[in-house]
Amino acid sequence: MNTKILDVLGFEQVKSQIGQYIVTAQGKEALAKLVPSSDEQVISSWLAETEDAIKIQRLRGGIPVPKIENIRPQMKRIEIGADLNGIELAQVARVLSTTQELKRFFADLSESEIEFSRLYHWEEQLVSLPTLNRRLKEAIDEDGRVTDDASPALRGIRQSIRRTERTIRETLDGIVRGGNAKYLSDTIVTMRNERYVIPVKQEYRGVFGGVVHDQSSSGQTLFIEPKQVVEQNNRLRQHQIAERDEITRILAELSAELAPYQREILHNAYVIGIMDFMNAKARFGKEMKAVVPAINQDNHVFFKQARHPLINQEKVVPNDITIGKDYQAVVITGPNTGGKTITLKTLGLLQIMGQAGLPILAEEESQMGVFNEIFADIGDEQSIEQSLSTFSSHMTTIVDVLKKVDETSLVLFDELGAGTDPQEGAALAIAILDELGAKSAYVMATTHYPELKVYGYNRSNTINASMEFDVDTLSPTYRLLIGVPGRSNAFEISKRLGLPDTIIDQAKEIMDGESQDLNEMIADLENRRKMTETEYLEVRHHVKEAARLHQELEAAYSYFFEEREKELAKARQKANQIVEEAKEESEKIIADIRKMQLAGGQTKVKEHELIDARTKLSGLQQEEHLQKNKVLQKAKAAKTLKEGDEVLVTSYGQRGVLLKKAGKNQWQVQIGILKMNLPETDLQPAAPVKEPTQRIVNTIRSADSSPVVNQLDLRGKRYEEALNEVDQYLDAAILAGYPQVTIVHGKGTGALRQGITDYLKNHRSVKSFEFAPANQGGNGATIVKFN
Known part of the structure; x- marks a missing residue:
């Protein structure tokens, strides 16, 4: 697709909007390379990825991708045998740790049987290197510092450094706090040239002996290393050199361990960047209320309530834009400032965004086509360098378009034929539209020429359109009217502004009769459209009310x-x-009668008569006819449980999901993060809870809808967003009755950790809080206890 159209329609500005949500260098590279495609299969894959990202944004708050730097230069240095420094190794380690976190994240999604079109395809390409990742995490912290755990030798050296420093400080503290304080400019211990010194007044330089390392700018203070600590400082320096050598050795060793896996690490970084880019598309879609369009196989375009992404969304007027099904050419007429050009750009830009796999600013059920080329001639492109007039510039562009256009092209013309004599310009515009129609191209054009108002009625596959104008307020409404050509409102506007009726009537007499008839016809069409629209809204209201009543009646009937x-x-x-009571009583009576007969020798009651009497008594019993009771049948069917159903665990009062049959009348149930085997009698089917518009990895819900998990994961969140989630989570956890919860914020720069600490200090329901034990995250997580 030609790159000129991307500049004309503002595609780069849209990419800039998406770029603000990207956190990795690889994601930024993917966005920078993004251009629309004309391959339907590629577009379908891109759109499927966007749909997956929107789904995971809704279910889990997005894919957990942290900020990652570009590691390609580091891998290049590894390839040529160079050693990486601590910061560079930390950046590589972040890629490896993110890979493992993503593998766990997608494994959890897979266990929850959440289906995606493309996400699992990318997840399968991630190569987990747990041993290498563990080694880097032990040896290098997030800031690139080599840790004490990097080697036993380094640990021993640093312990020696700390002991020596403590000894030196104790010695110097004894000097500055004793009777010698009067010889000092200040009672402090400081450092010069990596050696511990004290500030001595210049006139007392000989009191302490030792070595002078520096002096103040005024010369009144000398920084002296007293002779008591010279040997100790020498020893400290030796330890520091040993530490430096050991760190160099460790960095070289770690760099060598990376060498066999450089290809896998680079590909992991690439996949993480793709996922970051998918995240950004989903967040852009959520922020702009955008949707993923369907691809129409017949190239019919229907953007429902389309909005331009570069206009303030609180002010933009949405319009239904359609082309291709009933007509392949749309001619929009009407005055300036009515929104014709914006409508033209909206169609072109949304189509380009769709062919780039981006969500578009429209409503559900919108459809897009797939065009090999999109051409546009929009705006005044007068060229001073080429000495071309506005008309010549437009014609140069149009000639170029006519050479390349075919049935898979979308052409956008703004003010077609403008810049020359109106009569000639209108004739040229009609001829150009006819030529494009002969090539079966899709065309949307704007024009001022009244001759083109009739064009839409006389040409097949062509329709007129206009932008609505409110004569009462003398302002455009920016609403697109398909099927209604634009008309001049000069007479109505002049009349409302106070121009005498005599002048207006005279102007009408002078005006060409055919043009006046056309304006009257257009006015009649507008009136009919407004009347039809009013009736349609009224009918919709009645239908909606009838549907509500019908639903209520069905519920009441059931x-x-x-x-x-x-x-x-x-x-x-x-x-x-x-x-039953009567039968028991009758049996007793019959038994007594038989006993009396046998005892007294009276005439015997025949046995069949006794049986007949008993049968009649049994016939009095009412059958419950459960098999004929449709309501009870439905209830019984609803009781049937199967894998994946949501159920209410009556013994715990919590909702869960059935995982699998665990035995006769036993089920394995997922309740929050717990898996339990429970008897079937303890389970009741529950209606699925409606999914919220956004949910983070540890979703917070009220106790009456689903359990609140006892851990909140904030890694990868922005500062303000994280604090807002902490506020909501603590309220939910308190309502759920938890005595304590865990907040995972990571180590990072420490800004988020400090922000959460400040927030917890001022929370009235927090009894105490502390960092988690080392085996549970250390200072990367905070345990909060409630009152």
Whole structure:
């Protein structure tokens, strides 16, 4: 696709908006290289990735990708045998640790049976190197400092340094705090040339002996290393040199360990950048309320309530823009400042964004085409260098377009034929549109020429359109009207501004009769459209009200039958109970009669008569007819459990998800982060909870909808966003009755950790807080206890 169209429509500005959400160098590279594609398969993959990213943004708050620097130069140095410094190794270690975190993150998504179109494809390309990652994390901290755990030798050297420094300080403290304080400019211990010294007044330089290392700018103070600590400072210096040598050895060793895996590390960084870019597209979509369009196989474009991304979203007027299905050419007429050019740019820019795999600013059910080329002639492109007039410049562009255009092209012309004699310009505009129509190109053009208002009625696959103008307020509404050509509002505006009616009537008489008839026809169309729109809105209101009443009636109807069946069941049960009691009583009577017969020798009651009497008594019992009770059948069916169902665990009062059958009448249930085997009698089917618009990895919900997890993960969050989530999370945890929770904020620069500490100090419900134990994150996590 030609690059000129990207500049004309402002594609780079849209990329800049997305760029503010990218945190990795690799993600920025992916965005910089992004251009629209004309390959439908590639576009489908890009859009699927964007849809996956939006889904994961909604379910988990996005993919956890931290800030990562470009490690390509480091890997190049490794390739040629050079050693990396601590900061460079820390940057590589961040890639490896992020890779492992992403592998765990996607494993959790997979266990939750969350499906994606493309995300798992990228996750499979990540290569986890746990041994190397563990070694780097032990040896290098996030700031690039070599840690004491890097080697036993380094640990011993640093312990010696600390002991020696402590001895030197104790000796010097004894000097500055004793009777010698009067010889000092200040009672402090400081350093010069990496050696501990004290500030001595110039006139007392011989009191302490030793070595002078520096003096103040005035010369009144000398920084002297007393003779008591010269040997100790020498020893300290030897330890420091040993430390430096050991660090150099460790860095060389770690660099050598990276060499066999440089290709995997580079590819991991690339995949992380792709995921970061996907995250950015999703966050842009959420911020701008954008959607992923469907690709129409017939190249029919329908952008529902489309908005231009570079206009203030609180002021922009959305419009339905469609082309391709019923018509391939749209001619927009009407006065200036009505929004014609913005409509033209909105169509072109949203189509380009779609073909670049970006979410577009429209509503659900929007569809896009796939064009091999998008051409545009928008704005005044007069060239001083080439001595071309505005008209000549436009014509040069149009000639170039006509040479390249075909049935897979979208052409956008602003003020077609402008800049020359109106009659000739209109004729040229019509001829150009005919030529584009003959090549089956998709065209949207704006014009002032009244001749083109009739064009849409006389040409197949062509329709007129205009931008609505409110004569009452003398201002445009910026609404696109398909099927209604624009008309001049000069007479109405002049009348409202006070021009005498005689002048207006005379102007109407002078005006060409055909043009006046056309304006009257357009005015009639507008009136009919407004009337139809009013009726449509009224009908929609009635349909909506009828649908609501129908829904309420269905609910009431279902409730009535359910309650009736319940009452009938109670009645049958009661009747059965009475009959059972009667049967027992009758059996006793019959037994007594038979005993009396046998004892007294009276005429025997025939056995079949006794059986018949007993049968009649049994016939009094009411059948519950459960198999014919549709309401109870539905309830019984609802009780049937299967994998993936959401259930209510009655013994705990918590919601969970069925994982698998654990035995006869036993299920394995996921409750928050716990997996438990529970009896089926303890489980009740529960309606799925509606997904929120955004959810972070540790989602906070109220106790009546789903459990609050006892850990909040803030790694990768911005400062303000993180504090807001902490505020909401603590409220939810307190309501859930937790005695304590854990907040994972990472180590990083320490700004987020300090911000959370300051916040917890002022929280009235926080009893105490402390960093987690070393095996649970250390100062990268804070344990909070409540009152």
